[in-house]
Amino acid sequence: MKTRITELLGIRHPIVQGGMHYVGFAELAAAVSNSGGLGTITALTQKTAADLSNEIAKCRALTDRPFAVNLTFLPSLREPDYPGYIQAIVSAGVQVVETAGNNPARWLPMLKAHGITVIHKCTSVRHALKAQSLGVDALSIDGFECAGHPGEDDIPNMILLPRAADELSVPFVASGGMADGRSLVAALAMGADGINMGTRFVATREAPVHPRVKQAIVDATELDTRLIMRALRNTERVLTNPAVERLIEKERRLGANISFSDIAPEVAGVYPRVMLDGEVDSGAWSCGLVAGLIHDIPTVQELIDRIMSEAEQIVTGRLLPFLDRPAAA
């Protein structure tokens, strides 16, 4: 498939693996890139800039295709070593960076000065327009469906994607709710140039997470995620479990006048090292509504090939016949 995103990124299929803390290691990123998509290493999962350099080198050894590094900017008491991470990215010759979280203004010039293609992820049209005006090359438009931080506007992709298409001039990928060929064709129809998948890639053979985590995603339906920390305006979508339900119950009891310290013990309880050790009963982890559309744990190659063949079949075998037109030979 050929879209503005495949052209911009030099990839075969318009499928990007989004940055995921404790998931975006070299193995997964390389598997995605080797399958024709764009894999992404998550910088902040690496403790130091030197660790990131090593992870990039590891990925480079596993693939000769382009891959990205995710840099997430969050308010923090002890700011991560962003200059160091960026230096590691530049030195290694990484061509694409996915920025996320806060406004990327502070770090964008450094990235652009080295010719790096920057995709900024955000959850609203106004933030997308701001990022475009700052000079990012593409956007990842993250709908209410998404895992992790959906923002506070609660606008699903059915609305957000056409709105973004109306306003933006740079290419963008649809993020949140993306599972299969249906999602891809729908996103393209609404104006996106490709898709970004997170949760769907966690449930693949190559994802470096505990098998129980993958199985929990397969077992979950679309009704099994929860939005936590809403009243703090730091909403996060996670897969439910007893610890998450306890946190939500406390949030409900405390109501609007909640402060972080009120729920700190419960929040601590839902953030263990679950992605690494598979303690699925006690921990929480980001999980999108798309869990309801995930029923298997294929290899990354199988997943991407399936999405692309489904997409082609939907366009030529379903949509074209609706128009009462024969498919092109």
Next chain:
Amino acid sequence: MKTRITELLGIRHPIVQGGMHYVGFAELAAAVSNSGGLGTITALTQKTAADLSNEIAKCRALTDRPFAVNLTFLPSLREPDYPGYIQAIVSAGVQVVETAGNNPARWLPMLKAHGITVIHKCTSVRHALKAQSLGVDALSIDGFECAGHPGEDDIPNMILLPRAADELSVPFVASGGMADGRSLVAALAMGADGINMGTRFVATREAPVHPRVKQAIVDATELDTRLIMRALRNTERVLTNPAVERLIEKERRLGANISFSDIAPEVAGVYPRVMLDGEVDSGAWSCGLVAGLIHDIPTVQELIDRIMSEAEQIVTGRLLPFLDRPAAA
């Protein structure tokens, strides 16, 4: 266009106008049907069964195409005269009924006994499966984006439509968030057989609502709707205004242990006769997130023609070229 829904309903385009209280009068329903879609008269907006008979007769005089009547089943102290409404529908030879609200089990046999095609509107896969098992002919799957009552699951159509497609065998239309050719193609790609539009049809020349209401929809962005009465589990999505904000503020203050009587004065304040008198500052009315995609007030014919030509252009001029294939001649 030809889908299971156009075949089932005997219409030219897979576009249904959903039932809307105080909007679904004969003029709008006839305009939609005359433009190749399926118009819908809302039964409960008519005070008596005799009034409904008159409204159906009026619609029949305005169009010789099929149209539907909406029957909404709500818990109520004084139950509406459903047997009378159904008798009016049957006597007039109306071929299609849209049911909504509660489980249609009690009234479905009466409708089916007269050969009426029943489309049931619901907001979850489990309710859709239940309705299918009861024998409805089609479903209208209503995502979190929708105006009015989105239910309490908060599942947007990006997830709900493919989930419905995986589970249902009867045809279904996508409802909630539907505005244009992009929505239509996206919905079809995700497995729907057509679309149901509400808010988009309110902002047409023929809709029998005050021009200030139409203009308010045009002026609104996707950030201007609010969900009220969440804590009562009777959520409704409305366009915001000062009265709505006062209600929401009170709901927030009262928190989880709210009862209807706590907010009855504010609720009364947001439910005047706005659709009829255009008191846009004091009243609330149902409005979908799709308001962010509505920028004009065309005739119904212009709207439907535009949607269909956009849809064709998206399939043949956008999606097919992405596949590197020429459009069929």
